[in-house]
Amino acid sequence: MPGISLRRARTIIRKTMDKGREMGLKPLSVVVVDAGGHVIAFERSDGAPAGRFDIALGKARGCVLMGMTGTQLRDRAEQQAYFVGAAGAALGDKLVPVPGGILVKDAKGRLLGAIGVTGDTSENDLEAGAAGIDAVGLVAEG
Amino acid sequence: MPGISLRRARTIIRKTMDKGREMGLKPLSVVVVDAGGHVIAFERSDGAPAGRFDIALGKARGCVLMGMTGTQLRDRAEQQAYFVGAAGAALGDKLVPVPGGILVKDAKGRLLGAIGVTGDTSENDLEAGAAGIDAVGLVAEG
Amino acid sequence: MPGISLRRARTIIRKTMDKGREMGLKPLSVVVVDAGGHVIAFERSDGAPAGRFDIALGKARGCVLMGMTGTQLRDRAEQQAYFVGAAGAALGDKLVPVPGGILVKDAKGRLLGAIGVTGDTSENDLEAGAAGIDAVGLVAEG
Amino acid sequence: MPGISLRRARTIIRKTMDKGREMGLKPLSVVVVDAGGHVIAFERSDGAPAGRFDIALGKARGCVLMGMTGTQLRDRAEQQAYFVGAAGAALGDKLVPVPGGILVKDAKGRLLGAIGVTGDTSENDLEAGAAGIDAVGLVAEG
Numbered sequence: 001m002p003g004i005s006l007r008r009a010r011t012i013i014r015k016t017m018d019k020g021r022e023m024g025l026k027p028l029s030v031v032v033v034d035a036g037g038h039v040i041a042f043e044r045s046d047g048a049p050a051g052r053f054d055i056a057l058g059k060a061r062g063c064v065l066m067g068m069t070g071t072q073l074r075d076r077a078e079q080q081a082y083f084v085g086a087a088g089a090a091l092g093d094k095l096v097p098v099p100g101g102i103l104v105k106d107a108k109g110r111l112l113g114a115i116g117v118t119g120d121t122s123e124n125d126l127e128a129g130a131a132g133i134d135a136v137g138l139v140a141e142g
Numbered sequence: 143m144p145g146i147s148l149r150r151a152r153t154i155i156r157k158t159m160d161k162g163r164e165m166g167l168k169p170l171s172v173v174v175v176d177a178g179g180h181v182i183a184f185e186r187s188d189g190a191p192a193g194r195f196d197i198a199l200g201k202a203r204g205c206v207l208m209g210m211t212g213t214q215l216r217d218r219a220e221q222q223a224y225f226v227g228a229a230g231a232a233l234g235d236k237l238v239p240v241p242g243g244i245l246v247k248d249a250k251g252r253l254l255g256a257i258g259v260t261g262d263t264s265e266n267d268l269e270a271g272a273a274g275i276d277a278v279g280l281v282a283e284g
Numbered sequence: 285m286p287g288i289s290l291r292r293a294r295t296i297i298r299k300t301m302d303k304g305r306e307m308g309l310k311p312l313s314v315v316v317v318d319a320g321g322h323v324i325a326f327e328r329s330d331g332a333p334a335g336r337f338d339i340a341l342g343k344a345r346g347c348v349l350m351g352m353t354g355t356q357l358r359d360r361a362e363q364q365a366y367f368v369g370a371a372g373a374a375l376g377d378k379l380v381p382v383p384g385g386i387l388v389k390d391a392k393g394r395l396l397g398a399i400g401v402t403g404d405t406s407e408n409d410l411e412a413g414a415a416g417i418d419a420v421g422l423v424a425e426g
Numbered sequence: 427m428p429g430i431s432l433r434r435a436r437t438i439i440r441k442t443m444d445k446g447r448e449m450g451l452k453p454l455s456v457v458v459v460d461a462g463g464h465v466i467a468f469e470r471s472d473g474a475p476a477g478r479f480d481i482a483l484g485k486a487r488g489c490v491l492m493g494m495t496g497t498q499l500r501d502r503a504e505q506q507a508y509f510v511g512a513a514g515a516a517l518g519d520k521l522v523p524v525p526g527g528i529l530v531k532d533a534k535g536r537l538l539g540a541i542g543v544t545g546d547t548s549e550n551d552l553e554a555g556a557a558g559i560d561a562v563g564l565v566a567e568g
Binding site: 048049050051054055057058062074077078081084085088089093094095096097098 | 177178179206207208209222223224225227228229231232233234235253
């Protein structure tokens with residue numbers, strides 16, 4: 001089964017953090033999950049608040065379990081907050097519906113997993129994370 | 143090691159309650175947590191309702207785990223209720239996004255923990271708590 | 285309704301900690317709850333691990349909600365672990381069945397609340413906590 | 427500020443995995459948490475089962491929140507399974523009481539955090555993790 005190797009997950013995280021520094025963002029935290037929403041790798045930058053793992057995981061896990069990008073989840077939440085809230089509860093309270101949750105696909109469009117980026121504005125989180133996914137030759141859908 | 147000692151936590155609580163009495167507020171309850179959101183000290187004034195601990199903790203824990211003040215969390219919740227609700231759930235359902243959750247920093251800007259004050263209006267809770275933090279020479283961000 | 289005032293709760297905590305130091309115990313943490321299991325006051329000594337609040341609360345809350353001392357709960361758990369485990373789950377996962385959970389009664393035998401002491405061996409936690417309750421003229425059942 | 431920097435956390439994880447390969451162990455997964463039990467970094471080796479994050483976190487988080495090593499928690503669980511089960515539930519159901527949960531201290535004995543290693547036998551997990559902590563000049567208590 002295609003998937004994201006640990007080596008690639010590490011590179012996605014580093015390149016996302018590099019991009020964040022280049023953009024002048026606040027300290028980022030980044031999680032990479034597989035197609036089942038299970039954690040492959042996570043790093044929290046020095047100086048980031050303690051609770052970053054759960055927010056990052058909520059972004060990534062929500063995406064991959066719902067098959068929607070963070071942006072799509074945010075748009076749906078704007079229209080039907082009760083639906084996204086209930087879906088999050090049904091999925092174990094780990095669905096944070098904002099940009100920065102990014103689907104990871106291969107060149108053939110197969111879903112490999114997702115990443116969750118948090119630390120700055122949702123839009124900046126997304127831009128940094130997309131650069132990280134690009135850097136390993138995979139396709140970001142955010 | 144930087145952090146809030148029990149001695150200082152006690153003083154923050156007493157001075158917050160003193161300020162509340164001086165302002166003529168309803169009986170206050172005050173929690174002090176460390177930078178990981180773990181309780182150092184808590185006191186509930188006589189006459190306050192039974193459930194005050196969880197509200198106070200939700201204010202303080204939400205602040206420190208998200209790295210945002212209660213006022214910032216309230217503003218974000220006004221704009222994106224679904225985001226703050228989802229973040230709270232992801233963090234274990236202990237995030238109460240209103241003023242009275244106050245970050246505690248040292249003079250160099252390092253995050254030491256947070257306090258949560260509850261009992262009167264959110265704005266009055268904040269004013270009393272900020273006075274408590276000032277009284278021990280630390281910096282309140284509410 | 286009779287109850288434990290905040291002033292008395294503070295004194296119980298201080299006297300418990302004083303007794304712990306006198307006995308040469310590791311840093312103690314102490315919670316005082318009312319007859320409904322709701323927190324009145326808590327203090328964690330400097331140097332104690334981060335998770336002490338939940339253990340202390342589990343000792344105190346288990347006692348008062350079950351109407352049994354920590355020692356009685358421990359004895360019951362030795363005989364019927366499945367019962368105490370199930371009761372704890374039914375009560376919201378906050379029941380830690382060992383000595384150091386101590387019922388607090390007045391001279392007429394009325395249940396006012398309970399305390400939870402944690403930090404050293406369960407038996408030492410109990411001895412220190414009983415001294416704290418004695419110091420305010422109330423009756424400890426541990 | 428004392429604590430485990432992300433740079434050091436990464437090195438602990440790599441050196442633990444290197445040691446595991448040198449010992450011929452099954453693919454390891456390693457988490458590093460701060461003194462409040464919050465995740466700094468995590469990596470799951472290719473070929474490890476999907477659920478490794480939660481097991482690793484349970485080992486590390488249980489240690490640091492209880493102030494006990496994985497070995498000490500295992501010994502206590504052998505004697506009083508009901509106590510360790512209840513404590514784990516009180517702490518949010520993330521406490522896995524076996525070796526491989528290792529406290530991380532500095533040379534002065536200050537608690538900085540913990541790591542959780544999982545993948546092979548508990549004793550082998552411990553040996554590999556202790557080597558990772560040694561590699562960054564910190565003190566492992568497992």
